[in-house]
Amino acid sequence: MLNDHTQSISQDCGDCPIRHRAVCARCETDELARLEEIKYYRSFEAGQTVIWSGDRMDFVGSVVSGIATLTQTMEDGRTQMVGLLLPSDFVGRPGREGAAYDVVATTDMVMCCFRKKPFEDMMARTPHIAQRLLEMTLDELDAAREWMLVLGRKTAREKIASLLSIIARRDASLQLKGMDGPLIFDLPLTREAMADYLGLTLETVSRQVSALKRDGVIHLEGKRHVTVPDFARLLEEAGDDTDGGMLA
Amino acid sequence: MLNDHTQSISQDCGDCPIRHRAVCARCETDELARLEEIKYYRSFEAGQTVIWSGDRMDFVGSVVSGIATLTQTMEDGRTQMVGLLLPSDFVGRPGREGAAYDVVATTDMVMCCFRKKPFEDMMARTPHIAQRLLEMTLDELDAAREWMLVLGRKTAREKIASLLSIIARRDASLQLKGMDGPLIFDLPLTREAMADYLGLTLETVSRQVSALKRDGVIHLEGKRHVTVPDFARLLEEAGDDTDGGMLA
DNA sequence: TCGCGCGCTTGATCTGCGTCAAGGTTTTCC
DNA sequence: GGAAAACCTTGACGCAGATCAAGCGCGCGA
Known part of the structure; x- marks a missing residue:
């Protein structure tokens, strides 16, 4: 399927990881070009909040450089980090309105973004994107569950x-x-x-x-x-x- | 997109939840029929193990009735449950070889299954399935992260x-x-x-x-x-x- | 260059939950 | 019906990690 060639593309990786992470160049060069048209970059300083939990989130993207964290906070201030975003990690939830967690840059960080609507449209036209995203989400789910063992029993x-x-x-x-x-x-x-x-x-x-x-x-x-x-x-x-x- | 009509289909729900959970009847009746052909049922007794972590898993499916759990175990026996599967929940990881966790029926349970290969083929032909599965996986990811807060801070x-x-x-x-x-x-x-x-x-x-x-x-x-x-x-x-x- | 603040370390003490132990209740199976 | 096996409850005690507190050192701005 898709996975076979995702490895090979990471060779000619440009400056935007989503290119070969979310789509597969070999299968859909046309779509890739379209993605290229709508992408844009955002920079954040260390400590800056990318989005607050519950806020409307009208983009998806991936980390190009730097590090961000996903955290949840209870009313009394107890906080739990639920994800660590390193370069090449995907951010955002196609098909979802709001952000589910606070996203905070812990170092200076650059993200490559796509407005959500066009990205979703493209996803609908390009089956491989949804499949690739499913793969990535399954990876994150595995990681989250792995982490549950750490939190609960170690x-x-x-x-x-x-x-x-x-x-x-x-x-x-x-x-x-x-x-x-x-x-x-x-x-x-x-x-x-x-x-x-x-x-x-x-x-x-x-x-x-x-x-x-x-x-x-x-x-x-x-x-x-x-x-x-x-x-x-x-x-x-x-x-x-x-x-x-x-x-x- | 897909979500709009998934609600409405749950009315004429047959005995197999995956039907309207993983695919959308309005969009692809042909594909639905094909799914119907390859589906089969499996019953488990309370306490029975569905699969062991690491085992080759050649099917996907969903819980029809009863309850199952996903657990991880460390070598010294400490165990952590990482998921609770109730009726209509999806089991399996399209695109993955092995099971990542032990799946155990905690009550008598019936699952509706599809052999993985045909299901994956069908996913490749039917974009909506991948999108629906992505939706469901994002829900599970949210649930897992919600649970991380419970485990870490409560x-x-x-x-x-x-x-x-x-x-x-x-x-x-x-x-x-x-x-x-x-x-x-x-x-x-x-x-x-x-x-x-x-x-x-x-x-x-x-x-x-x-x-x-x-x-x-x-x-x-x-x-x-x-x-x-x-x-x-x-x-x-x-x-x-x-x-x-x-x-x- | 000084001093202030943030990030970190280390110590003393407290406490929530684990551990060990005993016994009760319900279900299963002869 | 009776015995065994699950499953659950409750108590006594100890310990890992939280809390409270003090102080260090490095980087930064004045």
Whole structure:
């Protein structure tokens, strides 16, 4: 079906990930050109809110660079992060009116957007887009459910290790690196954001990060620059075996 | 688009929910007939496993009657439920090889199934199916993310109230009842299953159910038959305001 | 260059929920 | 009808993680 060639297209990736993520170039060059016509870019600064939960959302798009988070907040202020958007991740809900979550840029960020209406029209004309989007949504669903296990059943230490392993994995795949040898990356999240993702307090996050460092599972340079000498060890700490945990 | 008429078809609902859930009768009667040809039914007894995580899954389908759960299990036995499948819910992942979770029937259950290959072929020929499936998957994603908030940030009492409100809501909508007046339903889950859904132990579930009963938020007849005299009160206990929490 | 603020760490204490244990009730099956 | 097996409740106790509190260090603007 579609998946077979999505890999190959990522070679001639332009500057807009949605191009080969949401559609398949081999099958529909005409439609691609049309998408090209209606796309536009939006930039956000670190800390800026992209949309508030419940707001009307008249575009869909994908992250080109930088990082954003999806969060939910209760009336009394308790907040839970429900998604982490890294470059190439899709944002938006074709067929839906409003946003379901707050979307906030945690670093400077660029998005490639399409107005929702034309995008939906195009989706109706181009079956592969809906199929590709279904694929991506299933991936996100898997990631969300994977995360439910983390939230519901893992200890604080395991939660931290799980988050680090997910970020490490995503980071490596963005840079087309393998998983062998030490992994080095920068944490894109504050301790507080990590806590919101993990259902912990920032103090507990800080303590457990320190503990993992003390035990040699990770090394830290400054607060954010992480080295993972042995990825298998990290996975073990996360309570994962050999699996392919995900993210969204 | 599609959604407009899905409502109306549910009137002449036969015995197979997927018929009007995954496709739209008004648009493609031919395709519907073809679906009809390839569908078949499977029955499961309470406690029976439908598929194991990782197993090859060569069908998709939907629940006709009864209840099933999706669960994940860690090597050391900790388990987390990640979905509750009620009648009309879709099961399966078009475009995926294996099952991602254990699917277990918790009551006697009947499913309406389609072999995956023909279903996928049909999806490729019939754009509306992919779009409808995308809709449903987005709903499940919302439900999963809603649940992440429950798992990550709510207290034991709030978790119980959240679960009860979700079941009450789903139950009422299945029976086409309104949400006014006392809600009465049977819990489809054991205390242990509730615990697995909520990230708690069964003892804590039992204690909190007793507490909600003592405080008059719910009434119990036997262990399973629940009456909710004031749904708004239950929502308040759940930490929800007026929202539309979901399930999958 | 200073000082202010934000992000982070670490300590002390508290508490909600898990753990362990015992016993009750309902269902199942001979 | 009786015994065994599920399923559920309740109590006593301990601990992981929350809460409260103090202080550090780095970056930034004046």
